[in-house]
Amino acid sequence: MSDILTYDEMNIGDKTSFGKTISESDVYMFAGITGDFNPLHINKVEAEKTLFKSRIAHGMLSAGIISTTMTQAIHGGTSIYCSQELLFKAPVRIGDTITCTAELIEKIPEKRRLIYKTTVVNQDGVVVTDGKAVMLKK
Template sequence: MTDTLNVLENITYNELKEGDSATLSRTLTQDELVLFAAVSGDVNPVHLDAAFAAESMFKERIGHGMWSGSLISAALATVMPGPGTIYLEQNLAFKRPVKLDDTLNITLTVLRKEPRNRVLISCNVHNQRGEQVVVGEAKVIAPTERVSLLKPSLPEITIAS
């Protein structure tokens, strides 16, 4: 029997309807913050240095804005429309900081279907308190063929102290 949590399935252009929505949730951990800094090269001390961040307008370390943006990408690629989606455009407005241990809930909603399998999708990101942290819209090319596949495994990564 296949574990449905380890399966990725898409929604094709023809199946998508205006108003359809989907969600994804993720928590910003210390490890994710450090890994995102390493992968992106964004080592702004407001993300990594507690003493520096304490003197900032946020009074504590905050997550990278594009970490939140990357969760939108993850939701588009794995939830709706899902595997086979091609990301074309994105606009984002960052409304409030994301702090360590915040859980973000990404909600995607189909706004409009366009010719050539293009879909305009509303992207709303809220923290665990229901506060909006990011808002925007994405344009994608939705897949035209249905797929169902096992979610790829990622290697175990250890953060060096």
């Protein structure tokens, strides 16, 4: 039996989660890939002068965790990630373990769209990134 679900097999309330501990190398690699070398992310001395008092991960790094979660939530196949709304609510620090949960909250059958609530929390249960994703399930 295949674990790839069809659009019709997916139900409101279905949830999928994915977590990862954010390492210093994750932050440096993300900076290198994106070119975002903001001292808040890569310079300990400068970051300590900010309101966060230490280096923090790029907000879009937590969005990448959402992307991985969405791949799992749509159960494979040839789905298309149409959009993502994001609210960055708290910093992600190096060493934090963040977990994204995607919950199917709406289906639009005539367009084969799936709407997910996406929530990323840290190891203390603090919401760090909140949003909504729209997927097209072929």
